[in-house]
Amino acid sequence: MAYGMLVAGLLSLAVAASSQNVAQRVSSNSVSGMPLFPSETLQLTDEALSRLAKDQRAWFEFGSNGSVSAARSLWPSENIWELFDWVLGTGSLIKTVPLATVCYPSEPDYDSAKCEEITDNWTNSYLHAADPASIMWPLFEGRTCLPTNQNVTADCTLGGYSSYAVNVSHVAQIQLAVNFARLANLRLVVKNTGHDFSGKSTGAGALGIWTHNLKEMEYYENYRGSGYQGPALKMGAGVQAFDVYAKARELGLTAIGGEGKTVGVAGGYVLGGGHSPMSSIYGLAADQVLALEVVLANGRFVTVTEETDPDLFWALCGGGGGTYGVVTSVISRLRPKVGVTLSKFSFATSPNVSADTFWAGIRSYMQRFPTYADAGTYAYFWVLPTGPGAFEFLMNPFFGVNHTLDEFNALVKPWFDDLKALGIPFTPNSTYFPDFYDAWAAGFPLETVASSTMLTGSRLFPRANWEDESKFNATFAALRSTITAGHPLLAFNMKVDLPEGSPENSANPAWRKTLMHAITSTTWNTTTPNAEIKQIMDTFTYDTLGQWRATCPDAGAYMSESDVLEPNFEQAFYGSNYDRLYKLKQRYDPTGLFYAVTAVGSENWQVKSLDGLPDQNGRLCRI
Numbered sequence: 178m179a180y181g182m183l184v185a186g187l188l189s190l191a192v193a194a195s196s197q198n199v200a201q202r203v204s205s206n207s208v209s210g211m212p213l214f215p216s217e218t219l220q221l222t223d224e225a226l227s228r229l230a231k232d233q234r235a236w237f238e239f240g241s242n243g244s245v246s247a248a249r250s251l252w253p254s255e256n257i258w259e260l261f262d263w264v265l266g267t268g269s270l271i272k273t274v275p276l277a278t279v280c281y282p283s284e285p286d287y288d289s290a291k292c293e294e295i296t297d298n299w300t301n302s303y304l305h306a307a308d309p310a311s312i313m314w315p316l317f318e319g320r321t322c323l324p325t326n327q328n329v330t331a332d333c334t335l336g337g338y339s340s341y342a343v344n345v346s347h348v349a350q351i352q353l354a355v356n357f358a359r360l361a362n363l364r365l366v367v368k369n370t371g372h373d374f375s376g377k378s379t380g381a382g383a384l385g386i387w388t389h390n391l392k393e394m395e396y397y398e399n400y401r402g403s404g405y406q407g408p409a410l411k412m413g414a415g416v417q418a419f420d421v422y423a424k425a426r427e428l429g430l431t432a433i434g435g436e437g438k439t440v441g442v443a444g445g446y447v448l449g450g451g452h453s454p455m456s457s458i459y460g461l462a463a464d465q466v467l468a469l470e471v472v473l474a475n476g477r478f479v480t481v482t483e484e485t486d487p488d489l490f491w492a493l494c495g496g497g498g499g500t501y502g503v504v505t506s507v508i509s510r511l512r513p514k515v516g517v518t519l520s521k522f523s524f525a526t527s528p529n530v531s532a533d534t535f536w537a538g539i540r541s542y543m544q545r546f547p548t549y550a551d552a553g554t555y556a557y558f559w560v561l562p563t564g565p566g567a568f569e570f571l572m573n574p575f576f577g578v579n580h581t582l583d584e585f586n587a588l589v590k591p592w593f594d595d596l597k598a599l600g601i602p603f604t605p606n607s608t609y610f611p612d613f614y615d616a617w618a619a620g621f622p623l624e625t626v627a628s629s630t631m632l633t634g635s636r637l638f639p640r641a642n643w644e645d646e647s648k649f650n651a652t653f654a655a656l657r658s659t660i661t662a663g664h665p666l667l668a669f670n671m672k673v674d675l676p677e678g679s680p681e682n683s684a685n686p687a688w689r690k691t692l693m694h695a696i697t698s699t700t701w702n703t704t705t706p707n708a709e710i711k712q713i714m715d716t717f718t719y720d721t722l723g724q725w726r727a728t729c730p731d732a733g734a735y736m737s738e739s740d741v742l743e744p745n746f747e748q749a750f751y752g753s754n755y756d757r758l759y760k761l762k763q764r765y766d767p768t769g770l771f772y773a774v775t776a777v778g779s780e781n782w783q784v785k786s787l788d789g790l791p792d793q794n795g796r797l798c799r800i
């Protein structure tokens with residue numbers, strides 16, 4: 178396109194009065210059987226596009242199937258960004274500023290009072306979810322612009338944060354952003370809450386689509402579709418666990434969300450699988466999905482159900498966020514109200530409890546994982562190293578789904594009897610709640626986020642490791658060795674069968690065999706040099722987690738709570754589904770517009786990080 182024509186187009190733009198004139202209000206009919214949300218009826222259509230001058234339109238045209246975007250190499254000029262803001266609805270395009278710039282005297286918006294507030298709230302997930310670009314794992318933005326009490330680089334640049342973010346309030350804005358990124362050859366990221374453990378919601382120089390404000394919810398008492406009939410909830414992409422749980426409580430029903438309060442239930446969580454305190458009974462969050470509304474890489478808005486597009490439905494349900502399109506809403510099954518006995522307790526080594534006695538108590542627990550998962554319960558527990566030969570166990574909590582207090586006490590009696598026989602003092606606080614919501618609210622801590630000195634890794638240990646005593650011993654020995662070497666264990670005991678009536682989906686097949694999702698981490702400190710951090714990471718990925726993998730080489734790991742450096746991530750995170758997922762990626766996103774680290778197709782790309790660490794602060798290049 179001639180540059181002169183563009184400038185001419187901008188002049189005509191300057192006289193146009195209203196913004197949003199490229200969005201068109203469409204009918205709310207959807208083949209999902211439930212009406213579109215108001216935010217979904219404002220769309221970019223061919224007719225709406227035709228209202229733009231030809232040279233303006235050139236930045237926002239829909240893609241045709243298989244067409245490769247014109248390879249532009251120049252960063253759009255200020256004028257073009259203004260044009261983009263104008264078509265979005267002026268003010269929706271946000272030029273990214275890292276939260277902690279207010280802490281840097283060299284920055285124009287330096288403000289010590291605001292800095293204090295940011296610093297105090299830094300580990301609180303609400304702070305980052307409410308920001309257009311901030312993420313909860315600063316490692317992946319390159320640890321730039323941290324609150325100045327935890328200097329790593331002591332500088333404040335944009336690092337791996339996206340450069341611009343669209344504060345989305347309706348679907349046309351997502352379509353415009355997708356088309357603009359494709360045609361301007363920009364990196365594109367989708368950011369919802371920023372919880373992702375691998376930094377999949379950030380990227381240097383990217384245009385971000387920020388879905389956090391898409392908070393609509395609608396209840397349907399008797400949804401029919403995808404072979405299901407019953408209560409369902411339609412959730413906007415920005416809806417979080419606390420929103421959904423409050424809604425379900427009000428309805429007298431149970432929703433499937435994570436344990437984490439602020440996780441984006443209709444975003445990366447459900448798209449990556451999504452385990453839940455209800456998983457041992459109902460499986461994954463992805464297994465609850467009935468329909469999705471999605472903006473594809475070509476900019477088109479589509480409704481995806483088992484009937485309309487079984488391939489894409491299969492891929493979206495568990496194949497990972499930021500890969501096949503931007504989901505604007507999800508309709509999911511709701512489940513009946515259920516009572517829960519919640520139990521919290523801890524025990525530790527002490528002068529009276531030797532390390533061997535402590536581990537015998539842990540072994541007695543772990544041996545019972547098949548029984549507990551088969552009983553429909555879920556447990557979140559920590560085993561922490563607290564000094565040389567010293568350990569602490571925290572049940573944080575045991576979530577006794579559909580168990581009265583008596584039933585719960587009967588379930589755990591054999592283990593508790595063992596602990597007593599071993600002389601391990603512990604005082605369980607077990608309480609029955611007639612409703613999921615109250616048990617969840619009382620049970621799970623608000624996790625602290627935003628550590629910049631830590632890398633996580635995980636494994637889905639299969640039931641087979643319990644069915645053979647020598648395998649069990651090897652598993653137990655591997656975990657004990659990891660913790661004894663100073664790494665914490667944060668693990669979940671659950672089972673995750675595909676529930677009756679749910680179609681097969683692309684969630685990691687390793688989920689269907691697991692009894693334990695175990696997470697551990699490694700740490701360094703703020704002054705550790707990058708080369709040494711890289712060594713610490715490699716030791717962690719290959720030695721520490723290598724010991725875990727050796728006990729179950731054919732199993733996998735949960736992509737959403739994993740090690741970004743997981744070797745052979747295709748097998749580990751996607752298992753036997755990978756080939757089909759990859760083919761579908763080529764069909765729906767042939768130019769690779771949606772890139773996220775460890776996502777399907779990401780092996781064709783490389784981020785040239787500036788510090789040699791696995792972060793998103795460098796250029797994204799096709800390999």
Ligand SMILES: Cc1cc2nc3c(=O)[nH]c(=O)nc-3n(C[C@H](O)[C@H](O)[C@H](O)COP(=O)(O)OP(=O)(O)OC[C@H]3O[C@@H](n4cnc5c(N)ncnc54)[C@H](O)[C@@H]3O)c2cc1C
Nearest residue numbers: 369370371372373377435436437441444445452498499504
């Ligand atoms: C404190 C904490 C607690 C957690 N608890 C649980 C838990 O109980 N169970 C569990 O299974 N997981 C849990 N997780 C992991 C969580 O599922 C993942 O971090 C997940 O990626 C979060 O999704 P999000 O949309 O909130 O985050 P984001 O980081 O914003 O997004 C994650 C990924 O999804 C993509 N994405 C987001 N929205 C969309 C969309 N609308 N369309 C397409 N792609 C999208 C992003 O591009 C990115 O690739 C927890 C994580 C943390 C940090």
Ligand SMILES: *[C@@H]1O[C@H](CO)[C@@H](O)[C@H](O)[C@H]1NC(C)=O
Nearest residue numbers: 241242243473475764765766
């Ligand atoms: C793109 O074209 C191919 C081959 O013609 C077809 O199989 C595929 O379904 C098309 N994809 C979309 C999203 O239309």
Ligand SMILES: *[C@@H]1O[C@H](CO)[C@@H](O)[C@H](O)[C@H]1NC(C)=O
Nearest residue numbers: 294295297298301303304307
């Ligand atoms: C910080 O936290 C306090 C209380 O927890 C809250 O009132 C305040 O709004 C938060 N500030 C930011 C910027 O999130």
Ligand SMILES: *[C@@H]1O[C@H](CO)[C@@H](O)[C@H](O)[C@H]1NC(C)=O
Nearest residue numbers: 281324325326327328331332
């Ligand atoms: C962090 O860096 C800033 C800017 O260089 C400096 O003012 C501050 O004292 C440092 N803080 C710490 C804890 O090192």
Ligand SMILES: *[C@@H]1O[C@H](CO)[C@@H](O)[C@H](O)[C@H]1NC(C)=O
Nearest residue numbers: 268271308309344345346390
């Ligand atoms: C984003 O848009 C919403 C309206 O949808 C508005 O309330 C909010 O203030 C905006 N946020 C920012 C950071 O601009």
Ligand SMILES: *[C@@H]1O[C@H](CO)[C@@H](O)[C@H](O)[C@H]1NC(C)=O
Nearest residue numbers: 526527528529530600601602
């Ligand atoms: C250890 O056991 C002794 C004797 O039973 C008891 O008096 C003491 O309180 C115990 N100490 C702890 C820390 O439990």
Ligand SMILES: *[C@@H]1O[C@H](CO)[C@@H](O)[C@H](O)[C@H]1NC(C)=O
Nearest residue numbers: 458512513514515553579580
């Ligand atoms: C709870 O358990 C009872 C049997 O004890 C069973 O009939 C009921 O279906 C279960 N409820 C749920 C929600 O699983």
Ligand SMILES: *[C@@H]1O[C@H](CO)[C@@H](O)[C@H](O)[C@H]1NC(C)=O
Nearest residue numbers: 519521605606607608619620
């Ligand atoms: C026991 O748990 C209940 C429910 O979480 C809580 O209200 C109560 O304060 C706890 N009691 C003790 C002694 O910790």
Ligand SMILES: *[C@@H]1O[C@H](CO)[C@@H](O)[C@H](O)[C@H]1NC(C)=O
Nearest residue numbers: 540645646647648649650651
């Ligand atoms: C497993 O470990 C237990 C306890 O250490 C031991 O008694 C048992 O013999 C071991 N079994 C096998 C098959 O190694």
Ligand SMILES: *[C@@H]1O[C@H](CO)[C@@H](O)[C@H](O)[C@H]1NC(C)=O
Nearest residue numbers: 701702703704705706709710
């Ligand atoms: C920080 O890490 C370095 C290198 O790993 C180490 O030498 C130093 O002791 C650590 N400092 C602290 C306070 O942990």
